[in-house]
Amino acid sequence: MLSNPLLEKDRRTGLISKYSKTITxxxxxxxTLNLTTFQNIIYxxxxxxxxxxxxxxxxxxxxLKQAIENRQEAMKKRHEIYLKHKLVQYVQRLIRQRSxxxxxxxxxRKVFYIGKAVDFERKAEEYMLKTEAYEEIKNGRCPLADNLHAVQTLFDYLVTKKALTKKQSNRLIPKLNNLELGHYHGIPKTHKPETPLR
Structure with missing residues (x-):
């Protein structure tokens, strides 16, 4: 349309300018639309x-907070274990040093008695005197052999008097390898007053 020769040169220039402005x-x-779109996308x-x-x-x-809390908890537990270990070592050292x-x-179960050795020996002697079930071996000679010999002599006497047969005597007589003296261990009763022994 602008190339039409019928249009005047000024008019043509005006139209070109107008079209150019419209295109611009x-x-x-x-x-602007593209920039706004890009800005919205960027935003x-x-x-x-x-x-x-x-x-x-x-x-x-x-x-991070959880890791720090876990680390603090582990450090506390380790410190508690360390303190318990130190306490056990102290008690062991104290026990070794003090006879x-x-x-x-x-x-x-799971309870220990810690006391004075003098009190423990006194309570053990009182218990043995009261019950008369135990006797302390003081001379180093075990009375077990004497007791076995007395029992064997009694059974032999009963066999000779025909009160027992030899077979009955053999079944009743104690076997030497099964014999053992009764031991007194002196187990404390912590649930009773003054902690007696049994």
Whole structure:
């Protein structure tokens, strides 16, 4: 249309200028629209990045906080174990150094009696005197052999008097390898007053 020879040169120039301005305005509007779109896209991506960053920081903070708490708990447990170990070592050292201390397992499970050796010996003697069931071997000679000899002599006498047969005597007589003297262990009764022994 602009190449039409019937149009005047000035009119042609005016139309060209007008079309050029329209095209330029269109290009400008298109560029503005594109820029606005890009800015919106950038803003959206920035917001997504900010949200992700906040989530990451929150999860990292929680993970870091949990790791610190776990570490603190482990350190506390390790310190408690260390203190208990030191206490056990102290008690063991104290027991080795002091011969006047006695440690015995009680008649209740998982309970130990710690007391003076003098008190323990006194209570043991009182118990043996009261019950007359035990006798302390003082001369180093075991009375078991004498007791066995007395029993064998009695059975031989009963066989000779025909009160027992030889077969009955052999079944009743104690076997030497099964014999053992009764031992007094002196187990403390911690649940009773003054902790008596049994």
């Amino acid at each position: 305005q269109y290009k400008f509007d298109l560029m 959206g991506h920035q917001q997504i990045l900010i949200d992700l960053q906040e989530k990451l920081l929150k999860s990292c903070n929680e993970s 006047d201390i006695v440690i015995r397992r009680t008649d209740k």
